Amino acid sequence: MKRRITQLHPFTVLCLAVFTVAVATAASVWWLSCAVIVMCLAIGAVAGKARKLAALSGAIMLPTLLSLLMIHGLASRDSSPVIAAWGPISLTRGGAEVAMMLALRTAVLVVVGLLCGLLIDKHQLVAAIDLSPAPPQAGYLLASTLFLLPQMMEKQHAIGEAQALRKAGTGRGLAGWLQRLRLRAVPLVLSSVQDAHDRSVHLAARGFPARGEHSRLRQVADSQIQRGVRWVALLCSVLVPAAILVPFGGAA
Amino acid sequence: MMDMEHRAPVESTSALHLRLGSFRYADADHDTLRAIELELSPGSLTVISGDSGSGKSTFGGVLAGMLPRQGADSCEGTFILAGQRIDYSPEHSPRIDVAGWARHLGLLPQDAGLYLSRIRQTVAEELVFARENEGMPRKEMTELITEFSTRLSLEHLLERDPSKLSGGQERLVALTALSAANPSIIVLDEPLAGLDSTATATVTAMITRLRAAGTALVVLTRTTEAWEAEAETLLTLADGTLRPATRTARTAASSSKPSGFAAAAASEKPLLAFAGVQLGYKGASAPVISDLDLEVRAGECVGLAGANGTGKTTLLKAAAGLLKPIAGKLRVTAESGMLLQNPSDQLFERTVTREIAFGLPKKGLQRARVPRILEQLGLASCAQTHPYELPASARRLVALATVLVREPRLLLLDEPTEALDPAGLQILNEVIDSVLERGGAVLFSSHDERFIARTAHRVHRMPRQ
Ligand SMILES: Nc1ncnc2c1ncn2[C@@H]1O[C@H](COP(=O)(O)OP(=O)(O)OP(=O)(O)O)[C@@H](O)[C@H]1O
Ligand SMILES: [Mg+2]
Numbered sequence: 001m002k003r004r005i006t007q008l009h010p011f012t013v014l015c016l017a018v019f020t021v022a023v024a025t026a027a028s029v030w031w032l033s034c035a036v037i038v039m040c041l042a043i044g045a046v047a048g049k050a051r052k053l054a055a056l057s058g059a060i061m062l063p064t065l066l067s068l069l070m071i072h073g074l075a076s077r078d079s080s081p082v083i084a085a086w087g088p089i090s091l092t093r094g095g096a097e098v099a100m101m102l103a104l105r106t107a108v109l110v111v112v113g114l115l116c117g118l119l120i121d122k123h124q125l126v127a128a129i130d131l132s133p134a135p136p137q138a139g140y141l142l143a144s145t146l147f148l149l150p151q152m153m154e155k156q157h158a159i160g161e162a163q164a165l166r167k168a169g170t171g172r173g174l175a176g177w178l179q180r181l182r183l184r185a186v187p188l189v190l191s192s193v194q195d196a197h198d199r200s201v202h203l204a205a206r207g208f209p210a211r212g213e214h215s216r217l218r219q220v221a222d223s224q225i226q227r228g229v230r231w232v233a234l235l236c237s238v239l240v241p242a243a244i245l246v247p248f249g250g251a252a
Numbered sequence: 253m254m255d256m257e258h259r260a261p262v263e264s265t266s267a268l269h270l271r272l273g274s275f276r277y278a279d280a281d282h283d284t285l286r287a288i289e290l291e292l293s294p295g296s297l298t299v300i301s302g303d304s305g306s307g308k309s310t311f312g313g314v315l316a317g318m319l320p321r322q323g324a325d326s327c328e329g330t331f332i333l334a335g336q337r338i339d340y341s342p343e344h345s346p347r348i349d350v351a352g353w354a355r356h357l358g359l360l361p362q363d364a365g366l367y368l369s370r371i372r373q374t375v376a377e378e379l380v381f382a383r384e385n386e387g388m389p390r391k392e393m394t395e396l397i398t399e400f401s402t403r404l405s406l407e408h409l410l411e412r413d414p415s416k417l418s419g420g421q422e423r424l425v426a427l428t429a430l431s432a433a434n435p436s437i438i439v440l441d442e443p444l445a446g447l448d449s450t451a452t453a454t455v456t457a458m459i460t461r462l463r464a465a466g467t468a469l470v471v472l473t474r475t476t477e478a479w480e481a482e483a484e485t486l487l488t489l490a491d492g493t494l495r496p497a498t499r500t501a502r503t504a505a506s507s508s509k510p511s512g513f514a515a516a517a518a519s520e521k522p523l524l525a526f527a528g529v530q531l532g533y534k535g536a537s538a539p540v541i542s543d544l545d546l547e548v549r550a551g552e553c554v555g556l557a558g559a560n561g562t563g564k565t566t567l568l569k570a571a572a573g574l575l576k577p578i579a580g581k582l583r584v585t586a587e588s589g590m591l592l593q594n595p596s597d598q599l600f601e602r603t604v605t606r607e608i609a610f611g612l613p614k615k616g617l618q619r620a621r622v623p624r625i626l627e628q629l630g631l632a633s634c635a636q637t638h639p640y641e642l643p644a645s646a647r648r649l650v651a652l653a654t655v656l657v658r659e660p661r662l663l664l665l666d667e668p669t670e671a672l673d674p675a676g677l678q679i680l681n682e683v684i685d686s687v688l689e690r691g692g693a694v695l696f697s698s699h700d701e702r703f704i705a706r707t708a709h710r711v712h713r714m715p716r717q
Contacts, residue, residue, distance in 0.1 A: 123373040130384075143371045151370060154415065161574050162598045165590050166654065168611035187600035194640065198366045201318050205354035206433065207385035208369065214387050217377050217394070 005047045010125040011132075012226045017116045019233040019240075024108045026241030033104040040111045049118040057111050064110075065103045072099040122146045127218040140209035155195065156188050266332075267437050267468045268292040268315075268357065273328035275314055278321070284310050286492045288329075292437060292468040297459070299471045299479040301497060302489035304645030304673040308472040309362055311489060312441050315470065316359035317348040333357060334436070354382075358435035362442050362472075362644060362671075363596060364423040367430065368414050375417075375425055376401075376410040382433035396432055403461070404428050404454050416533070419593045419667065420446045420560030420699075427455065431462060438462065439470040444478060445670050446593070448559040448699050456482070474673060521585065522547040523662045523693045524571055529580035531566050538717075539578055540566045546712055548662070548693045550586075553684060555704040556697035558714025564697035565593055567714075568664045571695065586692070589660030593667045595651035599639040604631060607639050608653045618657055625653050629679055644671035649679065656683060663687045665696035669703050681707065 024036045044053035072095050080094035126146065130139040160180065163169045169180040268291070275285040284307045292298060302308045313319035320327040322345055331338040334356045338346055361367055372378045379400060380393040388396075401407050406428060409421060417425060423446055430438060444452050459469055460482070471479060476486055476497065486497040526546045532539035540563040548554050556564045569575045570582060572590040592598045601607035605622065612619045626632045629649045634642060639650050648671055655663070668680055684694050684707060698704050704711055 126371075147371050158597050159600055161569075162592070162600065163611065164574060165572060165592075165598070166611045166658070191600055198363075199370065201350060202361070202367050203369060204350040205316065205318070205358070206369065206382040207351045207354070208381070210385040210387070211351075212387065214385050215390060215393070216384055217380050217390060217397075218373075219390075 001046055002048060005043060006119060006121075007221055008119070009220060009222045009226050009230075010120045010128045012230055013116055013119050015230040015233040015237075017112050019237040021109055021112050022237035023240050025105055026244045028101070028105065030101065030104055033108050036108050037104075037111050040115045044115055044118065047119060049115075053111070053114055053118055056114050057107070060110050060114075061103070061107050064106055065099070068099040068103050068106075069096070072096075072102065123218065124220055127216045128220045130214060130216050131220060136210040136212075136214055151195075152188065152192055155192055156184050159184050159187050159191065266291050266293050267334075269332040270315070271330045272314065275310065275320065275327045275329075276325060277310075278324040278326075283492055285314065288494045290494065292470065294436070294466040294468055295463045296485065297463060297469045297471070297479070297483045298485040298487065299473060299476050299483040299497075300487045300489055300494065301473055301476045304474065304671065304676070305643030306489045307492055308489055309441055309644075312359055312361070312439050312470075312472050315437075315439050316357060317350055317353035318359070320345050322347060351385075354433070354435060356435055357437040357439065358430045358433055359439045360427055360430050360441060360443060362445075363594070364426040365594070367426040368422065370415060373413065374410065375406070375412050375414050378414045378425060379410075379429045379432050381429060400428050400432050403458060405450070416536075418561045418565060420448060420451060423447060424451055424455070424560070427458075431458065434467075436466070437468045437470070439472065441472045442474070442671070443471060444473075446560075446667055446699060449701075451560055452478070474671070520550045522549045523584070523586040524548040524588075524695065525581075525583045526567075526570075526577075527581040527583075529570070529582050530578040531563065531570050531575060532578055533566075540717075541714075544580070548695050550661070550691050550693055551688055553688060553694040553696075553707060553709050555708030555711045556695065556714065557699075557701070557704055557711055558697075559716055562714035562716060564714055565666050568666050568695065568697060571662070572664050584662065586661035587658070588662040588664055589655035589658055590664040591648075591652050591655055591666060591668055593670070595644075595648045596640075598651045598654065599647065602638060603636050604639055604642075604650050604653075605635045607650060608657050610654065612657065618659075621657055621659075625657050629653050629656075629683075630675065645673045645676045648672060649676055652680070652683065659690070661687075661690070661692040663692060663694045663696075665694065667698055668696055669698055669700050677703075 020036055024033050041050060041053065044050045069091075080092045082090045082092055083096060084091045126139055126143045129142055130136070160169065163180075163183055169183045170176070171179050270288065270290045272285055272288040272290075274283040274287075276283045288311070290298075300308060300311070310319060314327070319325060320340065325345075326342045327340040327345060328342055329340050331340075333353070338348075340346070368378055369381050372381060376397050377384075379397055380388070383393055383396065397410070401410055404424060404427075406424065409417070409425065414422075414425060423443070427440070427443060443455060447455065456478075463469060471483075473479065476483070480486065487494045488497040524547065526544045529541070529544040530539045531541040531544070544567065546554075546567075556567065558564055566575065568590060570577060571584060572588050573584065574590075599607055601610055605626070608625060609619055609622050612622075623632075626635055629652065631646065631649060631653060634646060639647055642650065648668070652665075652668070663684070669677060672680060684696075687694055696708070
């Protein structure tokens with residue numbers, strides 16, 4: 001099962017994600033949103049990424065939820081019953097409901113997005129785009145954005161090692177962290193620029209980005225069923241929200 | 253390949269004919285190259301030697317069409333490559349299509365890691381990267397990979413991440429990728445640096461094969477020794493121009509073995525002790541080194557020898573505290589300093605002086621030592637230069653200076669002789685002697701058996717996995 005999920009074509013994962021977010025947002029009912037989130041966590045668990053998914057979503061959603069409660073819950077001026085009050089500020093039931101609803105909507109987007117990020121292999125995604133009829137520049141752009149961060153992390157690790165060899169930036173705790181940040185920032189930027197420059201001429205010499213026909217050694221498994229699923233998912237992510245949102249019959 | 257106006261078919265049997273009047277870097281005050289004439293015929297091997305800083309890498313860049321940079325450097329000369337004529341003049345340098353040029357002439361840079369794309373996950377993909385961009389069908393690419401990886405004994409690396417290779421493995425992979433692109437002329441900048449004896453033999457064999465298939469090869473190197481038997485043309489680059497080289501007996505080894513500290517040291521407590529140590533990297537399937545027992549005592553100079561990828565760098569990094577052992581006991585009882593295998597990984601400041609003074613307390617003994625270190629390593633004249641603009645030999649000495657300024661008692665050197673010129677080698681020997689005299693110890697890795705025999709009291713051979 002785990003292999004099935006992680007070996008899905010990246011485009012299939014993306015199409016299903018678009019479909020899920022579109023329907024859940026359009027429907028905007030709490031149980032559907034909750035069901036989607038639970039399902040995502042379950043898929044994450046099967047793929048062995050549950051802990052990472054939960055941690056990342058938590059890190060994004062907690063501050064979001066708090067700020068939504070502050071904006072809608074506390075400042076709400078409706079006449080619904082008060083749940084809790086601290087002096088002049090009070091949390092009303094209506095306000096809390098609005099905040100929860102908005103938070104759930106955001107949560108669906110966040111959890112589905114993160115799950116996509118965890119399920120899709122960067123290299124597979126780039127290969128899928130290279131193998132698709134998209135222009136070669138698309139794969140080039142995506143590759144340079146996706147791999148920029150890991151490359152910079154590697155670079156900053158190398159600089160960190162070089163500095164550690166000179167006993168600089170080895171402090172502990174927050175102060176040490178800040179010191180490392182200060183010491184590494186400038187060399188990181190300068191050497192990343194230098195590195196990109198040095199590599200770019202060899203990339204160009206090796207014909208990258210390709211100007212015409214190009215191929216990939218890497219295979220991205222696909223199937224008739226997955227192609228079908230993608231089309232249906234994309235179609236439904238337009239039709240279902242339209243059906244929900246466009247009033248039929250009744251209102252003029 | 254270039255602007256239409258500069259395109260003119262020329263009949264010629266040679267793969268390349270070059271007449272270079274002059275080449276000057278953008279803000280330099282003299283020509284780096286001048287009055288060079290070179291003709292390459294298919295299947296030939298041309299070896300160009302020259303001291304560090306003589307302009308070999310610049311010449312490589314010019315051959316590969318990467319220099320002059322448009323609108324910056326100035327160049328005067330004429331190329332005839334693959335039947336096309338390209339004219340450079342100080343007023344006008346034609347726009348070069350680097351990819352089109354590289355199909356005829358490929359260059360392996362001195363820092364071979366730069367050749368790797370860093371956007372492919374496995375070595376196998378890296379090997380056919382250029383072919384992918386040409387649109388070669390998958391089946392042919394698979395055959396190509398099998399052919400080349402067998403020829404260069406790279407099979408065990410095919411599924412590895414190209415960014416996590418040892419120095420020698422990286423060079424070998426880059427070299428293979430370049431040959432797999434199959435240009436008709438291949439220019440190699442120091443192709444044997446950091447390769448073990450097996451890899452050296454495989455690369456030499458492959459060069460013979462490529463020549464038999466009609467590829468013209470140019471090797472840029474500091475010492476011609478390894479090439480004299482094979483090469484049909486031996487040239488030296490000096491004062492910016494090419495001259496025929498005389499086949500010389502190699503310069504005699506200048507240095508003697510460090511004097512007999514080792515015997516006296518036997519009783520001393522070890523400065524560095526590995527006991528049953530296991531070392532490895534996160535995410536790798538097996539540890540790189542297991543059951544390592546090694547002691548280095550004060551006054552001792554120990555050499556590390558072993559094939560590419562057997563863990564010499566890994567061992568040294570652990571000794572320097574950059575890598576924690578997975579198991580076993582590692583004890584370091586003295587201040588250590590380490591010279592990394594690739595000096596570019598060690599240098600990040602804007603001038604040589606700043607680089608050496610980095611991280612030293614503003615006022616203090618160590619900072620006062622900076623001018624003396626510069627003097628000692630022969631770097632006084634480039635104190636204000638950007639380390640990146642220095643020739644390879646000087647760059648390695650700068651990296652060495654950043655270590656020495658702290659006067660470590662335990663000096664760790666990873667391939668210190670790579671890229672060093674004779675003067676640099678002399679300095680390195682003096683540095684090692686002075687550390688030993690101070691009562692310190694030296695542990696170094698090298699592929700240069702002669703240097704090991706000359707310098708080390710004792711050799712630790714890394715077991716092959
Ligand atoms: N960052 C890394 N992550 C994972 N594996 C690595 C990493 N760096 C090196 N390795 C692997 O660990 C093994 C030992 O590498 P190491 O660099 O220590 O070899 P070495 O003996 O110094 O080789 P060389 O003579 O080529 O410099 C090699 O198989 C290498 O591919
Ligand atoms: Mg090494």
